[in-house]
Each structure stands twice: as structure tokens, then as C-alpha cells.
Amino acid sequence: MSASLFNWFKFASPASFFPLAGRLVPWFAAATLVLAAAGLWVGFAVAPTDAQQGEGYRIIFVHVPASWMSMFIYCVMAFWSALGLSFNTRLSGMMTSALAPTGALFAFLSLWTGSLWGKPMWGAWWVWDARLTSQLILFFLYLGFIALQAAIDDPRRADKAGAILALVGVVNVPIIYFSVQWWNTLHQGASVSMTKAPSMAHTMLLGMLLMALAFWAYTITMALIRVRCIILERELTSEWVKKNAME
Amino acid sequence: MSNFLTPFLQAVRRDLLLAARHKTEVITALFFFVIVVNLLPLGIGPDADLLRKIAPGALWIGALLATLLGLQRLFAPDHQDGTLEQMALSPQSFTLLIAGKIMAHWLVSGLPVVLIAPLLGVQFDLPARSLGILTLSLLLGTPILSLIGAVGAALTLGVRGSGVLLSLLILPLYIPALIFGAGAVEADLAGLGFEGHLSLLGALLLASIVFAPWVATVALRVALE
Numbered sequence: 448m449s450a451s452l453f454n455w456f457k458f459a460s461p462a463s464f465f466p467l468a469g470r471l472v473p474w475f476a477a478a479t480l481v482l483a484a485a486g487l488w489v490g491f492a493v494a495p496t497d498a499q500q501g502e503g504y505r506i507i508f509v510h511v512p513a514s515w516m517s518m519f520i521y522c523v524m525a526f527w528s529a530l531g532l533s534f535n536t537r538l539s540g541m542m543t544s545a546l547a548p549t550g551a552l553f554a555f556l557s558l559w560t561g562s563l564w565g566k567p568m569w570g571a572w573w574v575w576d577a578r579l580t581s582q583l584i585l586f587f588l589y590l591g592f593i594a595l596q597a598a599i600d601d602p603r604r605a606d607k608a609g610a611i612l613a614l615v616g617v618v619n620v621p622i623i624y625f626s627v628q629w630w631n632t633l634h635q636g637a638s639v640s641m642t643k644a645p646s647m648a649h650t651m652l653l654g655m656l657l658m659a660l661a662f663w664a665y666t667i668t669m670a671l672i673r674v675r676c677i678i679l680e681r682e683l684t685s686e687w688v689k690k691n692a693m694e
Numbered sequence: 695m696s697n698f699l700t701p702f703l704q705a706v707r708r709d710l711l712l713a714a715r716h717k718t719e720v721i722t723a724l725f726f727f728v729i730v731v732n733l734l735p736l737g738i739g740p741d742a743d744l745l746r747k748i749a750p751g752a753l754w755i756g757a758l759l760a761t762l763l764g765l766q767r768l769f770a771p772d773h774q775d776g777t778l779e780q781m782a783l784s785p786q787s788f789t790l791l792i793a794g795k796i797m798a799h800w801l802v803s804g805l806p807v808v809l810i811a812p813l814l815g816v817q818f819d820l821p822a823r824s825l826g827i828l829t830l831s832l833l834l835g836t837p838i839l840s841l842i843g844a845v846g847a848a849l850t851l852g853v854r855g856s857g858v859l860l861s862l863l864i865l866p867l868y869i870p871a872l873i874f875g876a877g878a879v880e881a882d883l884a885g886l887g888f889e890g891h892l893s894l895l896g897a898l899l900l901a902s903i904v905f906a907p908w909v910a911t912v913a914l915r916v917a918l919e
Contacts, residue, residue: 594862598859604917611845611916615845615867626869626874627869629877630877
């Protein structure tokens with residue numbers, strides 16, 4: 448076995464990943480705070496007022512990164528699921544369940560902020576736009592995943608069942624997205640379009656990117672904290688927990 | 695060829711025989727479908743134009759719910775008495791046995807829905823042409839519901855509150871079938887042509903036939919560990 452391969456699998460063991468995660472958490476937490484502060488400052492103080500939407504547009508600094516993250520986290524969950532099913536690694540399943548609540552949170556945040564933005568801009572809290580609908584379905588997929596894992600008592604079975612569900616979901620997400628898009632265009636021409644955005648000022652883009660990075664760091668921080676809890680819960684009886692982690 | 699399909703046909707035959715011995719279950723699911731679809735006009739009002747418009751969606755949602763009803767019993771009785779474990783251990787292909795069970799589920803819960811749909815469509819004052827398209831879309835679509843549903847039934851096998859959990863997992867995955875199925879009739883009424891919708895529904899059906907029994911088998915093996 449080559450040296451690089453050995454290094455990769457070293458941290459696949461919960462016992463060696465636990466202290467590594469503990470060392471990483473403060474760094475990512477600090478990055479979250481710094482990036483979020485910078486992003487909010489650029490978003491609220493530096494970025495100019497939008498010509499058409501006034502000050503109301505500033506919600507995109509939360510809304511767009513939250514939507515990105517909600518979709519991206521589901522893909523990451525599917526990645527860990529595939530890894531867990533093919534290599535039978537315990538940590539993969541733990542990572543998947545550690546990511547799910549954060550993904551659901553971002554999906555909900557994206558729907559909520561979108562609704563807050565929609566009321567003054569479109570005059571409605573909710574429209575049956577393809578994007579809104581598929582985001583709502585993504586939220587349901589997260590809830591289904593969390594509910595399935597919560598209902599199964601045996602953690603190994605919960606991991607595997609969750610992994611299968613996440614993979615089935617990730618195959619279905621594009622099908623659902625395109626079917627919903629077609630469904631909407633078939634009924635009527637979209638009364639509102641989110642795609643014809645005017646060319647964005649550089650500071651707006653910068654604020655959005657900073658917030659996206661902040662959400663990334665937040666996701667990693669939360670996932671690492673949560674995976675440490677899951678590891679402790681599951682390995683409570685093992686020697687290394689008694690020796691090292693409970694100090 | 696016949697040798698290869700023997701386990702499949704045996705599983706179909708066995709489950710149909712079991713269903714024939716418990717006729718009430720079959721009739722209950724069908725009656726549920728009829729009553730759900732008939733409740734809608736009572737809630738919405740007897741306006742014929744409106745009813746004609748919502749008929750495809752109403753029948754399709756009725757079909758989704760009726761399928762869910764039978765799915766909880768797809769694997770659970772066999773799991774309880776140990777038959778499922780014996781199937782998994784048998785030298786015959788487990789996937790083919792499961793495919794047979796799914797086929798039997800469709801014959802018992804999907805096909806009656808398809809056959810009675812034109813009658814309910816008449817209640818909603820659908821024209822004859824739309825009735826035909828609706829029935830065709832249900833004929834292509836209800837097997838998809840059984841196939842995807844089997845994956846959910848396998849994942850929730852023997853789990854606390856599996857009935858409610860099954861609906862939460864499966865209903866979002868039914869959305870494409872619902873959109874293309876109900877959309878076929880609406881597209882035809884709008885003069886847009888229904889063939890595209892039915893082609894996509896057929897594509898979904900083929901993909902489900904290839905993947906769903908296999909994924910359900912993997913999920914069942916996890917449940918049986």
C-alpha cells in the first residue's frame with residue numbers, strides 16, 4: 448500500500464478522525480465569523496442600492512448562498528453515501544447524517560428568505576415557479592432522509608438505508624427539476640423570471656461570494672461538531688473513547 | 695428464457711394467490727381510490743367546467759394515494775413470517791423474486807385503478823378522447839408508482855411508524871410521474887399534443903423497471919442484515 452493511500456484511510460477511522468475534527472473546528476468557526484462579518488459589511492454598507500429593486504434586493508446576500516449550499520450539501524451527502532456503500536466505511540454514514548440537518552436548514556432558509564423577498568417584489572408570498580417548487584421538494588427530500596434515519600434504531604442499518612435514499616434522491620433531483628420546469632412553462636408563461644438578472648455590480652457579486660464562503664465554513668464547522676457527537680454516541684463503549692476523548 | 699423467468703413468474707403467482715385469499719385488501723384499496731376522487735367535487739363544487747379541468751390531477755393523486763395504501767403490505771407480512779429471509783437465501787435470483795412481487799402489487803393495486811379510471815372520468819364530464827389518454831397515462835404510470843414505491847417499502851421495512859414515513863419518502867419521488875401523467879390530458883385539451891408526455895412517462899417506466907427492483911433488493915438486504 449502506498450503512503451498516500453495509507454494517509455487517506457487513516458482518517459476513515461472514527462478514532463483518528465475525532466481529534467482531527469476537534470482541532471479543525473475552531474479554525475472553521477473563526478473563518479465563518481470573519482467571512483460572514485466581511486460579507487454582511489460588503490452587502491449592507493458597500494454594495495450600491497439596486498436601481499429597480501431598491502434596498503429589498505439585499506436579501507440575496509443570504510438567499511442565494513443558502514440556495515447554493517442546500518443543493519450542494521445534498522450532492523456531498525450523496526458522495527459520502529456512495530463512498531460508504533462501496534467501501535463500507537463507518538465514518539461516511541456519520542458524515543452523511545451530520546450534514547443533513549444543515550442542508551435542511553439552508554433549504555428552509557432559502558425558501559423563507561425567498562418568500563420575504565417575493566412579497567414586496569412580486570406581490571405574493573409564494574408563486575408556483577419551477578425553482579421555488581423544486582427547492583420545496585428538495586426540502587422534503589431532506590426531511591425524508593432525517594425522518595428515515597431517526598426511525599431506524601440500529602445505526603449501521605440507518606446509515607445504509609439513508610445512503611440508498613440519498614443516492615435515489617440525487618438521481619431524481621434533476622428529473623424532478625426538469626419535470627417541474629416543464630410543468631410550469633406548460634401551464635402559463637412564467638410571470639416572473641429570476642434568470643434575467645441585470646449585470647451585477649462587482650461589489651454585489653463580492654458580497655455574495657463572501658457570504659457563500661461563510662456558509663461553506665459554517666457548514667463544515669457544524670458538520671464536524673455534529674460528527675464528533677455522533678462518533679461519541681456510537682463508540683461510547685470502545686476503549687479509545689474511555690481513554691482519550693472523555694478527558 | 696422461460697428458465698430465467700421462472701422465479702419471477704413464481705413470485706407473481708404466489709402473491710396473486712395470496713391476494714385472492716384476502717380479497718378485502720384489494721377491494722379496500724380500490725374503494726379508497728373511488729371515494730377519494732369522489733370527495734373532491736363535494737369539496738370543490740359541482741361546476742362542470744372546473745371539474746373537467748381538475749379531473750386528470752384528481753384521478754392521478756387518487757392513484758398515488760391508493761398505491762401507497764398497498765405498499766405497506768408489500769414486504770411486511772413476508773418479513774414477519776420469515777419468507778423474505780428464505781427468498782434472500784434461496785439460490786434463485788432475489789432481484790427477480792422481488793420484481794415478481796412488485797409486478798403482483800401492480801396487478802392487484804394498479805391495474806384495477808386503471809380499469810375503473812374511465813368510469814370516474816365520466817363523472818368529471820371528461821370527453822371520450824381525454825378519457826382514453828388519461829387511461830393510457832395511468833396504464834404507463836401506475837407501474838412506476840409500484841416500482842419506486844417498492845424501494846421505499848424496502849427502506850422502511852420493520853421500522854417504527856413505517857406507514858407515514860413511507861409516504862414522506864416516496865411522494866416527492868412520484869412528482870415527475872404525476873406531472874407527465876396528468877399533464878398528458880391537459881396538453882391534449884390545450885391542443886398541444888399528448889405524445890411527448892406519454893413518451894417521457896414511458897422513459898420513466900423503462901428506467902424504473904431497470905433500476906427499482908435492483909435498488910429495492912439492495913435495501914431489503916440491508917433490512918435483513
